[in-house]
Amino acid sequence: MLQGTLDLLILKTLAIGPAHGHSVAYAIERQSDEVLQVEHGSLYPALHRLEDRGWIASFWGTSENNRRARYYRLTPAGRKQLAAQTNRWDEIVRAVNRILRPA
Amino acid sequence: MSLIRFLRRSAWDQERARELESYLAIETDENIARGMTPAEARDAARRKLGNATLVREEIYQMNTVRLVDSAWRDLKYGARLLRFNPAFAIVAILSLALGIGANTAIFQLLDAIRIRTLPVKNPGELLELRIAEPVGGRTGQFSGRRPSLTNALWEQIRTRQQVFSDVFAWSGVGFDLTTSGEARTAQGLWVSGDFFNGLGVPALIGRTLTRDDDRRGCAAPAAVLGYGFWQREYGGDPSVVGRSITLDGHPFPIVGVAPASFFGVEVGRAFDVAVPLCAEPISRGTRSALDKRAVWFLGAMGRLKPGLSVDQARAQLASISAPIFKETLPDYRAEDAKHYLEFKIGAYPAGTGISQLRRQYESPLWLLLATTTLVLLIACANLANLMLARATAREREIAVRLAIGASRGRIVRQLLAESLLIAAVGAATGALLAQWLSRFLVNFLTTDNNRVFVALSLDWRIFAFTAALAVVTCLIFGLAPAMRATGTAPAAAMKTGSRGSTDGRERFGIRRALVVAQVALSLVLVVGAVLFVRSLRNLLTLDAGFQQNGILVVNMDLRRVGLPEERRRAVFADITAKLAAIPGVSSAAQALIVPVSGSGWNNNIVINGKKYPDPVNFNEVSAGYFRTMGTPILAGRDFDERDTPGGEKVVIVTQLFTQKYFAGQNPIGQTFQIDEAPGQPRPLCRIIGVVKDTKYTDLREEFVPIGYFTSSQAEKPDPFLQVALRSNAPLTSITPAVTAVLGQVNSNIIVQFQTLPAMVRDSLMRERLMATLSGFFGALAALIATIGLYGVMSYMVARRRNEIGIRIALGADRRAVVGMVMREAGLLLAAGVVVGTALAVAAARTAATLLFGLRPGDPATLAMAAIGLGTVAMLASYLPALRAARLQPTEALREE
Numbered sequence: 001m002l003q004g005t006l007d008l009l010i011l012k013t014l015a016i017g018p019a020h021g022h023s024v025a026y027a028i029e030r031q032s033d034e035v036l037q038v039e040h041g042s043l044y045p046a047l048h049r050l051e052d053r054g055w056i057a058s059f060w061g062t063s064e065n066n067r068r069a070r071y072y073r074l075t076p077a078g079r080k081q082l083a084a085q086t087n088r089w090d091e092i093v094r095a096v097n098r099i100l101r102p103a
Numbered sequence: 104m105s106l107i108r109f110l111r112r113s114a115w116d117q118e119r120a121r122e123l124e125s126y127l128a129i130e131t132d133e134n135i136a137r138g139m140t141p142a143e144a145r146d147a148a149r150r151k152l153g154n155a156t157l158v159r160e161e162i163y164q165m166n167t168v169r170l171v172d173s174a175w176r177d178l179k180y181g182a183r184l185l186r187f188n189p190a191f192a193i194v195a196i197l198s199l200a201l202g203i204g205a206n207t208a209i210f211q212l213l214d215a216i217r218i219r220t221l222p223v224k225n226p227g228e229l230l231e232l233r234i235a236e237p238v239g240g241r242t243g244q245f246s247g248r249r250p251s252l253t254n255a256l257w258e259q260i261r262t263r264q265q266v267f268s269d270v271f272a273w274s275g276v277g278f279d280l281t282t283s284g285e286a287r288t289a290q291g292l293w294v295s296g297d298f299f300n301g302l303g304v305p306a307l308i309g310r311t312l313t314r315d316d317d318r319r320g321c322a323a324p325a326a327v328l329g330y331g332f333w334q335r336e337y338g339g340d341p342s343v344v345g346r347s348i349t350l351d352g353h354p355f356p357i358v359g360v361a362p363a364s365f366f367g368v369e370v371g372r373a374f375d376v377a378v379p380l381c382a383e384p385i386s387r388g389t390r391s392a393l394d395k396r397a398v399w400f401l402g403a404m405g406r407l408k409p410g411l412s413v414d415q416a417r418a419q420l421a422s423i424s425a426p427i428f429k430e431t432l433p434d435y436r437a438e439d440a441k442h443y444l445e446f447k448i449g450a451y452p453a454g455t456g457i458s459q460l461r462r463q464y465e466s467p468l469w470l471l472l473a474t475t476t477l478v479l480l481i482a483c484a485n486l487a488n489l490m491l492a493r494a495t496a497r498e499r500e501i502a503v504r505l506a507i508g509a510s511r512g513r514i515v516r517q518l519l520a521e522s523l524l525i526a527a528v529g530a531a532t533g534a535l536l537a538q539w540l541s542r543f544l545v546n547f548l549t550t551d552n553n554r555v556f557v558a559l560s561l562d563w564r565i566f567a568f569t570a571a572l573a574v575v576t577c578l579i580f581g582l583a584p585a586m587r588a589t590g591t592a593p594a595a596a597m598k599t600g601s602r603g604s605t606d607g608r609e610r611f612g613i614r615r616a617l618v619v620a621q622v623a624l625s626l627v628l629v630v631g632a633v634l635f636v637r638s639l640r641n642l643l644t645l646d647a648g649f650q651q652n653g654i655l656v657v658n659m660d661l662r663r664v665g666l667p668e669e670r671r672r673a674v675f676a677d678i679t680a681k682l683a684a685i686p687g688v689s690s691a692a693q694a695l696i697v698p699v700s701g702s703g704w705n706n707n708i709v710i711n712g713k714k715y716p717d718p719v720n721f722n723e724v725s726a727g728y729f730r731t732m733g734t735p736i737l738a739g740r741d742f743d744e745r746d747t748p749g750g751e752k753v754v755i756v757t758q759l760f761t762q763k764y765f766a767g768q769n770p771i772g773q774t775f776q777i778d779e780a781p782g783q784p785r786p787l788c789r790i791i792g793v794v795k796d797t798k799y800t801d802l803r804e805e806f807v808p809i810g811y812f813t814s815s816q817a818e819k820p821d822p823f824l825q826v827a828l829r830s831n832a833p834l835t836s837i838t839p840a841v842t843a844v845l846g847q848v849n850s851n852i853i854v855q856f857q858t859l860p861a862m863v864r865d866s867l868m869r870e871r872l873m874a875t876l877s878g879f880f881g882a883l884a885a886l887i888a889t890i891g892l893y894g895v896m897s898y899m900v901a902r903r904r905n906e907i908g909i910r911i912a913l914g915a916d917r918r919a920v921v922g923m924v925m926r927e928a929g930l931l932l933a934a935g936v937v938v939g940t941a942l943a944v945a946a947a948r949t950a951a952t953l954l955f956g957l958r959p960g961d962p963a964t965l966a967m968a969a970i971g972l973g974t975v976a977m978l979a980s981y982l983p984a985l986r987a988a989r990l991q992p993t994e995a996l997r998e999e
Contacts, residue, residue: 021122022129040130041153044123045161052165063125065132070122 006038006046008089011074011082014056020069021047047072055081112166119162123155173513177520184521191493192525195486198887199529202479203569204536205880209475210565211541213468215557216371216461222364222558224303225406226454230416232260232270232403235449242439243397247274248369248459250399254380254392255431257295257401260448263423266416267405269301273368274400276386278350278376279853282663285842286855289332289375290554291350292367293383299327299361301406302368309344309359316358317379319393324382326355330363331556332375348376351386352663366556368404368453371460373556388662390821396433404453413450420448436780460548460555467873470950474628474880479569481624481884483576484617485891490522490581491614492898515586522581523574530570537566547872550865614895615931621891622935622976623942625884629968630943632874632881634954637964639874641956642867648757648797648806649698650733654827654859655834656697657682657841661822663851671820672748678848679725679826685840687832692728693814694827696799697859699866703800707778708810709785710764714778719760720799720807725814729755729794731829739771739792742813746791752816755792760808765790788812802866803955827859834858873953885972888935893979896928900987912992921984928980936969943968 013019013027024047025040050056055078063069074082127148134144149155185192220226233251234241243253252260257272264270271294278291292298296317304311307330316325326348328337337343347354355378366373380401384391392398407416424447432440501514541559549555659678666674675693683691696702705718726742729735737758746753761770770793776785788810796806814820830837838856845852864871900907907920947959957964 020125020129022126039153040126040151041123041155041158044119044158045165048119048162048165063129065129067125067128067132068121069125069129070118 004085005089006042007050008082008085009036010043010046010050011055011078011085014072014074015079015082018059018061018071018073020061020063020071022063022069024072050078053081054078109166112163115166116159116163119159120155123152123158126152173516174520177517178524180517181521181524185524191489194890195489195525196529196532198482198485199526199573200532200536201883202475202482203530203533203566203573204540205475206472206479206569207533207537207566208540208544209468209472211537211559212544212557213465213472214565215559216458217465217468218455219558220454221302221368221370221456222366226456227452228407229302229404229453230267230407230413230450231453231457232405232420232448232450235421235447240442241399242435243399243433244392244395245399246392247276247400247402249273249275249402249457252401252403253396253399253431253433254394254401255396256427256448257403259427259430260403260423261295263427264405264420266408266411266419268408269297270403270405271295271298271301272380272401272403273298274380274383274402275369275372275374278386279352279660280349281853282349282352283850283853284846286658286660286853288855289350290329290372292374292377293380294377295380298377301404302365303406304361304365306359307362308341309357311359311361312377312379317381319381321379321381324355324379324385325358326350327377328357328360329366329374329376330361331366331373333360350376350378353385355382364558366558368402368456370456370458371555371557373554396431397435402457405450413452416450420450424448434780434782460557463869464548464872467869467953470873470953471876471880473946473949474631474877477624477628478880478884478887479572481621481628481887483572484621484624485887485894486525486573486576487579488614488617488621488891488894490577491617492894494518494581515582518581519578522577525581526570526574526577529573530566533569533573534566544872547875548868550861550868614898618888618891618895618931619935619938621888622932622972623939625881625888626936626939626968626972627943627946628877628881628884629972630939630947630965631950632877633964633968633971634947634950634957634959634961635870635873635877637961638953638955638957639867639870642802642870645802645956647698647802647863648734648795651859651863653829653831653834654732655830655837655841656694656700656857656859656862657826657828658855658857659824659826659845660853660855661824661849661851663853664822664849665851666822668819671822672815672817674848675814675820675824676725678824678845681844681848682826682828682841683727685828685837685844687837687840688828688830690727690731691826691828692731693723693725694728694825695723695814697825697827697862698732698798699800699802699859699863701800701866708764709776709778710774715764720809721812722809723812723814723817728811728827731827732797733829734797735795737793737795739790741792742815744815746813746815748816748818750816752786752788753791753813754788755794755811756790757794757796757806757809759796759806760810761790761793763808802863869953870955885975888972889976889979892928892931892976893982895931896924896980896983897986899927900924900983903987904990907987907990908992908994911990917988920988920990921981924984924987925977925980928977928984932973932976932980936973940965940969 009028010024013024013031019027021043022040025038025043028036028038047056047058051058051072055075056072057075058070058072060068061071127145130148130151131141131144134147135141139147152158221229223229231251252272261270261272273292273294276291276293277288280287280289294312294317296312296314299306299311300313306327309327311327312325328343328348333339333343343357344359345357347356349355355376361374361377367377380393383393392400405416407413425444427448428444428446432443435443504514505511538559545555545557545559661671661674679691679693682688696704703720704722705720707718708715724742729741736755739755742753742755756770764775765773770790773790774787775790776787779785794811797809798804799807799809828837828841834856841856842854845854911917911920943965944960951959
């Protein structure tokens with residue numbers, strides 16, 4: 001996976017609503033139609049990094065099947081960051097496409 | 104990353120662990136739901152997550168300032184290693200602490216009495232005024248601790264000088280605080296009006312003295328208290344201003360207190376109370392020196408006017424000298440007058456104050472500083488050796504750690520942390536030790552009669568210097584082997600311990616050289632110690648011509664008794680007789696001067712009209728003095744009732760006196776005259792007895808000719824009486840009886856006691872100081888060097904276990920093994936002793952003036968030191984030798 005895209009995907013996933021690490025991992029896999037396979041372990045340092053930057057916040061809650069789990073939600077700063085990173089992503093994709101498929 | 108998270112990173116890690124655990128639980132649940140067995144479900148969940156520990160570590164690292172964290176862990180690890188190896192830690196830290204502490208302490212003292220300037224305004228502008236290189240010496244009476252000028256000279260200088268913005272004079276004096284019974288003295292100062300203003304010292308409370316306080320004939324002059332005295336006597340009560348203090352029986356109104364930092368101008372003493380110079384006649388009465396032109400008792404200083412150089416000041420003083428000396432010429436003999444008129448007033452930088460302590464102790468202290476520097480060097484060499492040994496011993500450990508993936512920098516950092524830990528703990532202990540040691544030194548120098556005051560504070564410069572030296576030593580010798588060890592391939596390093604490979608000769612060479620240096624340097628210190636201890640012993644055991652034990656010296660101040668001059672002789676004789684009758688006192692006699700007290704009185708003598716150039720020392724004693732002092736009368740008789748005031752003046756002389764002036768003649772009945780000033784009578788003095796030679800002012804001096812007059816013929820005695828008592832009872836048990844007897848005679852007598860042994864001890868303070876400290880440092884150095892040798896020999900034995908094992912297995916005699924080790928030790932020791940002896944002979948020369956009855960290169964001393972050090976060192980090497988000889992060959996060979 002491209003450097004930095006994991007952060008973007010996490011932010012996007014959390015934009016829908018708070019989620020714990022396990023469901024974030026599955027959500028990414030599911031929504032990419034199983035194309036993007038995340039090593040679930042590597043998600044946690046990324047979550048930690050995002051929380052450290054103040055883009056997401058965490059709290060302990062109870063999962064669907066009654067397990068204690070650490071939930072993450074997007075902060076206002078995270079929402080702004082998501083918008084900025086999405087724009088940036090679009091620009092990159094457009095730029096790369098222009099090179100790959102010249103009109 | 105927040106600091107809080109850094110500090111709470113372990114708690115944070117726990118949180119992560121729980122989070123990952125929660126992931127596994129959810130995933131397992133879902134796997135079971137997908138139809139797996141619980142065990143399969145758990146395993147699958149683990150695979151899905153990946154390496155949980157790695158995840159946690161990654162997050163942990165994100166929370167960490169990596170360098171700080173690892174440094175902290177290195178320090179903890181280092182501390183644990185030191186705890187596991189307490190012998191190494193104690194030796195390393197203590198030897199460093201002693202080296203650093205002793206250097207700092209001695210330097211602090213040296214700084215306080217030699218280098219630091221007075222705590223006054225612009226001390227660099229102060230110049231001391233005194234006679235420039237006196238030609239032919241000054242004559243007259245000298246009193247006080249800085250007898251540079253007479254009052255007449257001071258007054259002339261004050262009016263005539265133009266180079267100083269302020270000039271001031273002072274004289275130190277002991278004031279009595281009591282009016283009867285046992286004396287209580289305050290360190291007093293008579294100061295001229297401008298003393299405080301000239302120095303730029305403001306009052307802490309109240310005011311200081313001014314020119315208006317110092318007017319001739321002042322009746323109730325003001326007093327300014329020293330800070331320490333104010334605290335001691337008045338508990339720092341500010342209402343003391345306005346009250347009055349009784350000095351020598353006269354009330355003085357207290358007008359102010361000096362600030363805490365100001366101790367006067369004499370370094371090593373703190374004044375208790377300062378009164379104007381005009382108060383001098385109040386204490387001294389008719390003996391006042393203000394109008395006596397031949398009484399030298401004042402010290403003087405001036406503050407240079409801005410823009411003037413010292414040379415300009417000197418030139419101006421030289422130009423006004425001739426009229427000043429002409430104006431103040433005392434009633435001198437022609438010869439003395441000629442010298443006097445040639446005097447010039449000189450000016451000398453006085454920013455560091457003046458000090459008797461400095462004159463006496465400057466060179467011993469420099470010498471001690473050199474000693475402690477050597478101790479520090481030896482300690483550093485020892486430390487280097489220990490660090491080398493440790494690093495070598497840990498070579499394999501380091502190799503293992505490198506092999507399993509530790510980075511080179513990480514290992515070097517860890518060894519660095521360990522070295523720094525030793526240096527830091529050593530330095531901190533040293534700083535504490537320095538405070539204790541410098542206070543011990545000041546207490547050592549303080550006696551009952553001489554309260555030493557030195558403003559001490561931790562000197563950061565020297566502490567930083569010595570501590571830096573220690574740190575650098577630790578680093579060089581802790582790191583160099585570590586760098587080398589980490590530089591070699593782990594495989595090779597791991598092999599070195601095994602059989603057949605040879606140890607790096609070179610590294611072992613450094614260790615030998617260090618031991619030789621240690622032995623050599625410590626021999627220098629041991630030689631020094633033996634020289635000083637033997638000097639002290641020589642002084643303590645020499646025949647001084649009197650028996651000091653059992654002598655109590657009683658000083659009586661009868662100024663307040665109001666005794667007319669003509670009655671004093673009779674009253675003094677009466678008091679002496681009463682003291683002699685006290686039970687337990689075997690004899691008592693008056694003595695104007697007690698030997699070794701430092702006082703003296705000398706005159707030139709004339710025999711048959713011929714004047715002899717060398718002055719003769721005199722004393723004035725009563726009958727029974729020689730019996731009391733235990734000085735045998737060799738010929739003639741003691742004084743007795745035949746020697747009346749109007750009769751022929753009689754004198755008892757020492758053996759040396761007769762040898763010098765009446766060689767080959769019967770001295771009894773011979774006569775001489777004192778070379779008195781013109782116009783004074785010169786009675787004939789007839790010798791009636793000869794006594795054994797005794798020391799006069801000082802135990803260190805050669806015997807000198809002495810003449811004793813009798814107090815029964817004394818003319819115009821002063822209202823002071825000094826009596827020596829001999830008793831077999833403890834001297835402290837006699838003093839109450841003496842006080843009681845004196846109280847019956849007159850309640851206004853003030854008395855002070857001293858014992859002769861204590862006086863002798865105090866007079867040998869410098870020698871005792873040198874013997875004690877050099878003895879201590881010598882022993883310390885020898886100990887450290889011995890530890891060093893022991894360490895090297897143990898190390899050698901350990902390294903050569905295999906070889907020794909094989910030798911023994913092949914039938915080597917165990918004695919031969921001991922011999923082999925001891926030969927090795929002996930060689931190192933011999934090399935050290937040879938180098939050390941050469942160094943010691945050179946170094947001892949600098950101490951020549953502090954020795955007594957010994958030459959610096961004294962062969963017996965050198966031999967004693969070398970044999971002493973050698974014996975201890977060889978004994979220390981015997982232990983590893985024995986260990987080598989007891990080696991079980993099978994064990995030694997099986998081990999690898």
